[in-house]
Amino acid sequence: MSGERQGGPARAALYWAPELDDPLHGLGSTWLGRDAETGAPLSQPQLPGLDLPALTADPRGYGLHATLKPPFRLAGLYAAMREEAAALAAGTAPFDLPPLELASFGGFLALRESAPCPALQGLADACVATLDVHRAPPTGEEIARRRPERLDPAGRYNLHRWGYPQVFGAWRFHVTLTQRLTPDQDAVIRPALLAHLGEVSARPRRVTSLCLFTQAAPGAPFLIAERLPLGA
Known part of the structure; x- marks a missing residue:
């Protein structure tokens, strides 16, 4: 991939995503209908009376993930940003992620951590702050x-200073699995999603990499460009 802004990705983002050998990668990708590692479309479960492809359209485009540093346009060279992201990952010790559980998050269904994880918060904070020099300012x-x-005032400050309202103290880990749902849709999708995931979301897992996602062009789906190993 080109390091030059005009020839590189439209946007980049730093995400957590399950490792390829984690069953959550396959189950979550199938639920969304796309594998963000390969870009391949996947056949989704059939839910009577509901259009699951439509109800997962937005998260499918972003890929199975939890946001650490939200998508941003590059202010300079992709290679420079990638190098700094790799250094940040290498300087971060691997850590255990608390078991995940399905919850409503602003009307969406998402996987949330079942207990606070200071190491996870610290990684998200570091991604936002350390890589901000590579982020182009948001347009109007x-x-x-x-x-x-x-x-609120804090959200407006974060938006103008960091390009996104929910960062630092306002950040919440979430792996989005649906669009915003009506109560009737939730009543059908929640049990189907719980059955689809089974016990996989609650399994212990170790965070060993930082995922660099890129978007080739505006409106294109995000793909995992690289899994940057943690290593301190």
Whole structure:
């Protein structure tokens, strides 16, 4: 991939994603209908009376993940950003992720950690702050899309300073698995999703890499460009 901004990805992001040998990778990708590692489309479960492809359209485009540093346009060279992200990962010790559980998150169904994880918060904070020099400032359109008039003062500050409202103390780990649902949709999808995932989400897992996702062009799906190993 080209390191030059004009020839590189439209946007990059730093995410957590399950490792390839974690059953959550396969089950979660199948649920969303796309493998962010390969880009391959996947056949989704059939839910009577519901259009699951439509109800997973947004998270499918971003890939199975939890956001650490939200998608950003590059201010300079992709190679420089990638090098700093790799150094951040190498300087971070692997850590245990608490068991995940399915929960409603702003009307979406998402996997959340079952207990606070200071190491996870620290990694998210470091991704936002350390790599911010590589982020191009948001355009007026990008700011407007976040509805700043609906944000509290801290959210508006974060949006203008860091490009996203929910960072640092406002950040919450979540692996989004649906669009926003009505109560009737939730009543059908939640038990189906719990059955689909089984006990996999609650399994112990170790965070051993930082995932660099990229978007080739505006509107294109995000793909895992590289899994940067943790190593301190």
